[in-house]
Amino acid sequence: MFLNAARTALGAAGMGAGSVPCFYKEPVFRECRLFTLLPLLWALIFFCGCGQARDPCQPSSVEEIAGCRVGVQVGSTADQGATALLDRLGYADMLERFNSSPDAVTAMKQGKIDLVIVDHQPALEFLRKNPDLVILDFPFAQETFAGAVALERPDLLAEINQALIRAEEMGIPEKLRQTFVEHQGDYHYVQKNQGGAPLVMATNAQFPPYEYFEGGQVTGYEVELARAVADLMGRQLRIEEMEFDAVISAVAAGKADFAFAGLSVTEDRQKSVNFTRPLVTTRISVLARSGMAAASAGEEAERSLSQRFHDNFIEQDRWLFIARGLGITLLVAFLSTLCGFAGGFVLAVIRSWHDRNGGLAVPNFLAVIYINVIRGTPVMIQLLIIYYLIFAAVDVSKILVAVAAFGLNSAAYSAEIIRGGIMAVDRGQFEAGRTLGLSPFQIYRHIVLPQAVKKVLPALGNESISLLKETSISGYIGLADLTRGGVIIRSITYEAFMPLMAVALIYLILIGLMSFGVSRLERRLRRDER
Amino acid sequence: MTSAEEQGKGAEPLLEVQDLCRRYGEHVILDHVSFRIMPGDVVAVIGPSGCGKSTLIRSLNLLERAESGRILFHGRDLLTLSSREAAATIPRIGMVFQQFNLFDNMTVLRNVALAPEISGGLTRSQAEEKAMMLLERVGLAGRAGAYPSHLSGGQKQRVAIVRSLAMDPEIILFDEPTSALDPEMVQEVLALMRDLAQGGLTMMVVTHEMRFARNVSTRAMFVCDGGIRVDEPPERFFEDPPDPRLREFLTTAGMRG
Structure with a gap:
């Protein structure tokens, strides 16, 4: 546990993470040790990722994940599942926990890890934007997302559940699913209620398509569903965006009224919060680099600086x-x-x-x-x-x-x-x-x-x-x-x-x-x- | 010049010290010291280093706390005063330090005017007017706007004396006022002190300037081993020292051949 935390910290430190992969496979080891003598090349490892030349690790069943370097979002259901699995198989130190799944994907693209275990829909989103990734055929697990409400507020829970039922009767979740999950149609729920007491929602907008940033705003399937719920409750929705691992505690501590954040229903979480009706039923998938990894990394490098600058800062006014x-x-x-x-x-x-x-x-x-x-x-x-x-x-x-x-x-x-x-x-x-x-x-x-x-x-x-x-x-x-x-x-x-x-x-x-x-x-x- | 005893006959002593004791741990610094200072006295305190001269003079205005004894100022014991009463009385006993201790963050004028304004009951302009007048008297009016760091050592000490004078003290204690000065600055300070003495100011001066003690003081004290061993008019003190230790000291100091 602590070792993993330390590794994650190293991963965040960037430079340190460059060294981590080097110690697992023999052929690269010597090369990497040479690099430790040359700080300049260290920087090179950092940016290019020294694992890039390695064969991608592509297991064909859940058990075969053992031996791969696995990344998850800290505190996510995938984290819990992967922790249990790898502990059981004796590979606990091969698990790296990232602050968000995009971080994990970035690390995988740089060759720091081999697999990212993440919910299926976000996995599809990652795939859409990163053609050099693949989703492995077997599901890691099944799961259900629900909203979270503080234990002390059963009334609010009942109200939200009621609103959810009415939304289902109106067909809102299905239409939103079409838009966000299937990418068919262009249905969006626009909140009508601008007044009323604010209903504060905690979320982490790094989980497409359920919640993510677009044009500087938080949006996504669960976010628009939350707007519908707020309308049905006659309240005005206020969104508090925060780290994923802070979401549950924010609700439990009363910092937010409820959370829609792609939260899977787990026993541990049920000790701190009550869960609403299911919002989404989905599976957890395993993302890996495809065989084209090297080629598309080459393309990546070929994209001009100005293009990358444009993507990062100009596009959708990201600056x-x-x-x-x-x-x-x-x-x-x-x-x-x-x-x-x-x-x-x-x-x-x-x-x-x-x-x-x-x-x-x-x-x-x-x-x-x-x-x-x-x-x-x-x-x-x-x-x-x-x-x-x-x-x-x-x-x-x-x-x-x-x-x-x-x-x-x-x-x-x-x-x-x-x-x-x-x-x-x-x-x-x-x-x-x-x-x-x-x-x-x-x-x-x-x-x-x-x-x-x-x-x-x-x-x-x-x-x-x-x-x-x-x-x-x-x-x-x-x-x-x-x-x-x-x-x-x-x-x-x-x-x-x-x-x-x-x-x-x-x-x-x-x-x-x-x-x-x-x-x-x-x-x-x-x-x-x- | 007549001796202080005669001058003060029938008059109240300005300051009377009785049985003053002070020790640092085992080491006795002041051992039942008693003496009195009459108005107009100029007392030179002389003695070897580390024998309690500074402790003696610093006890008089409570910078050092004596363990027992009495310090009667106009008949009132300073050691029994409340801190508020002491704060009101202490400025009437002026003090000039070896290291000047001018306030580094203020101009010469503010150094002098500060205390009269905030504890002497004058308005700011009254205090500064008074300060200016005093500075003019010692020829430092031109430096009124300067900060202490821009002054020479002699100028600093003259400002320090003026600062003390601004509180209208009845006596000024000088703790080795010229010891930190370059030799060429010593005279300007001694000259000012001589003027003050001749103007009738009561002074107690710890000093190594034998010539000043000989020529300006009305009494000279030899302090040694925690006590006052000699307290005589300067003529007797220097020409016919009654104490063998004093004789030895004066010889070493070059005052006797």
Whole structure:
């Protein structure tokens, strides 16, 4: 389990994943070891995928999957099925869990894994866009999707079920199936109800044809069905898009009223949520590279850069994901920097006041605990705790949640920076103030703090730079920040290079500008001192 | 010049120290020190390094906390004052530090005007007017807008003295005011101190400047091993030292051949 998690993490790190395939098959091993000596070629492996030259692994039954490197979407039914199967067969370490199935498909196209186990309809969608893939003949398993509602809300469950029955009577699911699954006809359900209390739906729009992004909007079979359900309930549908593994907990925690997210009914999930009537009955399929893999990879490379640029950013205005994400990243980083500085300032004054003048024992004790807890836990965990535990019952904007999490985190770090600045102010400054009859408060306000702030401004600038980078985990609470903008484009185009590089470049530019600002500030402060 | 004892006869002592004790762990710094300072006294405190001169002078304005004894300022014991009362009394005992301790984040003018404004009850313009007047008196009005880092050591110390004067102190304590200065800056500071002494300001000066002590002080104290071993008018102190340790010290310091 842990090993797999580590492997997945490595996979996300990109470079590390390039090495993983190399250790399974002998002939490539030596070649790859040579590569480890040559960092430049490592980069090559990363982009081309060193497994590309290998024979595709094409099993003819479920049991024969053993020995192939298998990718799944973390937390999906395919994940559970594949985990059980591979554990039983003793190949548990051959399973790689990805954040989304498009990620898994991308990894397979790059030769990092051999098979992707995924629901049948998404598999067909992948096939449609990637002719170098095949769906293997045998089904991996059968499954049923249903909506999820919190255990504590049986009334809502009954209402949704009723609405679903009426929708079925009206033939809506069948017409939607024609459109989205069979690609016949052009029926779309347009929501009529624009008023009414909002009905919040949690989903993960990386699961075509049930839910996916098109033209910057979330759409798909289940999404339009949800619109029909909301209409029939006299409610207005609000969609919260988030990581797949966050969907169930969002419903259980009351962050969303219900979820349509291609959720299979499983025993484990039934402990956290109630399921609605079945929305879809389908099978889980196995995707593999076809024999044409190499040839079409060649074609891929031949597609001009401008064509790929067009696909990733211009087509359907996909650049908007990045532009909007950039706005959110900047907003979150800016506000949490402000909160962090303000909080850090207060904590630092308490801490240093205690150290210098005595007193404030209780606030100081609390501040020490706060700083140690915050600095002793990953910011990612803090973000999840704030979203799922602290704001569990309250419906607040995710931006606010992110600002709170990153602000509280930054406060602890800023506090130590500012305290360092205060303690670095010479003792003689305090003594001179005291001999002139100034109170400790006046000494702090007029003499010590202005000097301390000046000393620590560059360090605080650097703190805000790290904070900007830290906000890139906002996607875990479903906030569509810059990083997530890239992830969404990647899930639509199945291309890693363009969106990741674009996002990296934007961060680089932002941080370059901030670093430039900080060094200018440093120079100016130094000059003032002379 | 008459001795302080005669001058102060019948008058109240400005500052009276009784049985002051201070130790750092086992090490006794001040061992039952007692003395009194009359208005107009200029007391030079002389002695070897590390013998408690600084601790003594810093105890008088509570920068160091004495463990026992009394420090009577106009008859009131500073050691028993509440912190608010102490804050109101301490500025009447001015202090000039070896390291100047000017406020680095303020101009010369603000350094001087800050305390009169925020704890001395003056308005900002009154405080700055007063500061300007004092700076003019010491010839530093032209540097009023400068930051401390732009001043020479001598200028810094003169500003520090002016800053202390701005609170209208009845006595100023000087803790080795010229020890951190380059030799060529020493005289400008000593000259200002001489002017202040001649103007009748009560002063207590820890110093290694023997000539200053000899010429300007009304009394000289020899502090050694946690106590005041000699407290005499400078003529007696320097010409006819009554204590063998003092004789030795003065010889080493080059004041006696």
